Amino acid sequence: MTKTIPYYHSIGKEEEIFSHTYSNKIPLLLKGPTGTGKSRFIEYMAHKLDKKLITIACHEETSSTDLIGRFIIKGAETVWVDGPMTLAVKEGAIIYLDEIAEARPDVIVAIHSLTDHRRELFIDKLGITIKAHEDFMLVASFNPGYQRGFKELKPSTKQRFSALSFDYPEAKQEIEILINETKIDADNAKKLVAIGTKIRNLTELGLTETVSTRLLVNAATLIKSGLPKRLSTHIAIVEPLTDDLQIVQSLKDLCDLMI
Template sequence: MSDREQFLISEEPYYREVHKEIELYEAAYAVRMPLMLKGPTGCGKTRFIEYMAWKLGRPLITVACNEDMTASDLIGRFLLDANGTRWQDGPLTTAARIGAICYLDEVVEARQDTTVVIHPLTDHRRTLLLDKKGELISAHPDFQLVISYNPGYQNLMKDLKQSTKQRFGALDFDYPSADIESEIIAHETGLEQEAASKLVQIAHRGRNLKGHGLDEGISTRLLVYAGQLVAKGIDPKAACQMTLVRPLTDDPDMRDTLDAAVSTFF
């Protein structure tokens, strides 16, 4: 299997379009525009980019960014082996070489001195300098850089620099409308529409508490987890407590409030 083939998505991921984002992405990819996906945790950003990579027939390399990630983690480094040292490409370098879509998930979690290495790949140069190796890579014609982050978590101490933001087009994502989200839950879990709709109503109660005791609302991803447990025969109230309440907060009063919302529907 070639490097390119191992990163191809073989089966179609389920994705429900909300606001013509598929058409917009296809146009952006046609001109290889770097893209920024902005939206809350678990609202479908990663699923969207997986679907688009499948639809376009392009390899996808995903990097989960974190505060300890260095430029070498993205670009590559020399490693020791039995024969001495050898160069190991990082995921960004691999993507640039083979013409993959490189998806940097939650990019603001990475240090700013790390994210600046992507700048030459996001303008007319489309190059990547491997300074430790003394090599300048010209990105494959199919290469595209996509980043994502959750604006709700950002503050003055942790945000993208304007010099980085203005290298990207942007698509806003949010939780779908109630009917579409119910459809997604039913499709992903096999639940009846009525049960899926109840889960979505609980989520809406929880999302109204964001900024009033909760840092983040109940995500579509968590609703899928709850639906999967219910579909396996778990009591709906217990399933919701496990997936929609306990992961979000340890505050006793907030747990009671969310538990009451669950009891309203189940």
């Protein structure tokens, strides 16, 4: 069965950068707002390089045990089960730790020996050290804007990676993304991108997150499926951004006017 190529629209030299970091066995950190294509980019590059990709969506309960492995009771015996990190190290897969700053501190400690010249994973519960497969690569992402004031990556951790910044595409590129992703017509794609650009510039609203390309894709998908345009923008763009009723109404009025 032929794998479907993930659609990704390059906006710079990120493909070239990824290829060089991969071939030189340098861990890579993707920085940028939510919904700017970081995860899709990794899927695309894994497909392009024909490598297995293991993605971990990190959260406040994600621990090193979740990544490395644990003992489980199976019948009358206790057996060890490798976690996704261990599998990636053994098999030579690309492992992607999405929103790594959200994970517990022991996760950062666990990856230290994988992010320097050693490229080793120590499994303390087994008392063994595994040398990473030649094709293994560690990629992580985090959102600096969102993390500010919350969890943050220490400078000593950041410096274990090469880093690549992601941001929202230029209007022309974002229109192309919407058309390719959803098959929406160009006129509506332009209107949605204009809405996204306008809201992103409304810094006085104090939104924790602003309109991501992902939200625009969702709105375009709903419009393409036949849901009324104003309703589509309201539920796909406005409501996910804030719970403040006044801001919701202001954004709704703006979208209604522009769509």
